[in-house]
Amino acid sequence: MSFPPLDTALPAGVDAREHALMLRRMHDASVSGRPVPGARLRPVIEDSWNRMRRFGIDPDAGPPTRVISPDELHRRRQESPIAEVLPLIRRSLVSVADEADHIMLVTDASGQVLWRDGSHRIRTIGDRVGLVEGAYWNEGSTGTNAIGTALVVGRPVQVYSAEHFVRSLHSLTCACAPVHDPRDGRLLGAVDVTGPVATVHPSTLALVSAVAQLAEAHLQSIHHTHLERLRAVSAPLLAxxxxxxxxxxxxxxxxxxxxxxxxxxxxxxxxxxxxxxxxxxxxxxxxxxxxxxxxxxxRSGEDAAPSTVTLDLSGPAPAVTVEGSSGSWAHRPTPRHAELLLLLAVNRSGRTAAQLSHDVFGAVGHVVTVRAELSRLRRHLGGLVESRPYRFSEDVVVRIVLPEFPPDVLPGSDAPGVRELRSRMGSSDRLIPLGVEFAT
Structure with a gap:
């Protein structure tokens, strides 16, 4: 399997100290409303700063740190699927973080820090800025930071010095990679390494990304073991x-x-x-x-379809809920499937494979890939998504739940069709098609 190149914070061949000074000049200009001199911010940071302005985050102070009680922290640790692979993560990162004067952090899907290990000196610095167990480090709680931004965009992110929106974090550099459930793509949390700004290095992001992938592979192995056990138990029954x-x-x-x-x-x-x-x-x-x-x-011949499909885009990870007379069902679509469902929802008359290829990839040369993804999607949602052209069934009402700021719909998606929808949803013209309901 091949992976896209990682978007590291420090460009190759650039002096880290000079780059930090340039970022601080850009930050000062940006928060004061002046034109930003010199080079542009990386797109992932620029997009995050725009979200911070809409959230009303104060770059000079930031929101007060929110920390849950020890009992609640204990409960969330026990409920986290990442707890099953925590020993593996610790073996892979803690010794490296300690020697490099860093700390390792593991969060849940909301950005709440569940575990913290590593350098005692940096843990003391973390205490001063609220980087402690039980604290929320999503973007809405702490501004642009590797944990919060990686959870928003759904991919590894490194944030260096004044790329942090809140000034009190400019002395830090951090690299974070999200951890997904390998069974269904559901966001489980994130793994982060944070240290002093002087310790920035591009390889840190590669290391954290590799450990997150290792954790996902181990979760997949645990799941396969469970299925094998269930298969053995059920064999006499099915016989x-x-x-x-x-x-x-x-x-x-x-x-x-x-x-x-x-x-x-x-x-x-x-x-x-x-x-x-x-x-x-x-x-x-x-x-x-x-x-x-x-x-x-x-049961043969009894397949009356449900009446409502809800695509919830308001949380850190998309969710699909199917409701009907026999109850309701929940599904966590992969990022690609979430893009396709959104595009089909706002095009109720349907889209051909070639049109969806252009919507998702910007070219019509990916028809085979689109058909394969839709085949997988329809195996989960049989009877709801039809083909020739691909579309939601006519008797199904589709409901889309938007985030508080509609332009942030699927912020991690680079698909041209989704970018166009974000632009339209940011204006007064949402072009709501018949049979689709929007909610926030």
Missing amino acids: GVRERALVVDETGWTAAVANMEPVRRVLLPKHRESGTAWLPALGECSLEPLPGGWLVRP
Whole structure:
């Protein structure tokens, strides 16, 4: 697998001290409303600063630090999926951070610091600026910083010196990479390394990014082990089943099937119980609980579709909720699937593969990739998304929940079609299509 090049804060061959001075001149000019002299900010920083202005963040003071109680911190640590891979993260980063005069931080998806390790001297500095366990370090709480900005854009980010919007953070350099659930792309949190501004180095971002990918791979391995265990437990049961059936784990991932084509994953109702439910990929099904999962039996000819699909873009990660007479189901789309769902939602008459290729990649030469992504998406949302052209079914109401600032819709997306939508949503003309509801 190939990964895009990392956007490091320090350009190659540039003197770090001179670059920091230039950034401070740019910061002073920007916050005072004067034209910014010299080179432009990196796009990821410029976009973040624009968000800070809309949030009303004071660059001279910043918001007061919000810290939760020790009991609440303990509860959130226990609930975090990252806790399963914390020993691996610590082995990979703590000794390096300590020797390099850095601290390592692990956050949840909201940017709240759950764990902190590393240099005692830098932990003391962190105490002074509120970089402590239990504190929120999303952009709305602390301004532009590697943790908050990486969680917004969904990719590794390094922030150096005066790229921080709040002046009290100009003495720091930090590199952060988000950690996603490998099963469904859901944002779980982030891994960050922070140190004094003099210690900036491009390799820090590469290291943090590699550790985040290692953590995701380990989570994937844990999931495969669980499915293997569930497959072994359910084998005697499926051996005696004559009709179509499948065994899935608590999150809908398939462990085993009988008398039917495999389905990688099904969306289970939010509130699961024995009985009958409509499942997007299978239609009407009966559900029976198993240790660690569910036995699902599809029923032929009973596939009435639900009435409402909600694409929630207001939080740190997109979410899809499907609602109907048999209950409701939740799904975390990948960033690419979120782009496609948004584009289909605002084009209810449909888009061809070539049109979506242009919307997502800026050219029509990626039709095969678009079709493959939509095939995966339709396996999750069967009956809701149709083809030829690709579109939401006519009898489905699509509801889009926008963030507080509509131009921040999918801020990590570079897709031309999404950028155009952000521009339109920033004006008074939203061009709301028939059958689509917007909410904030």
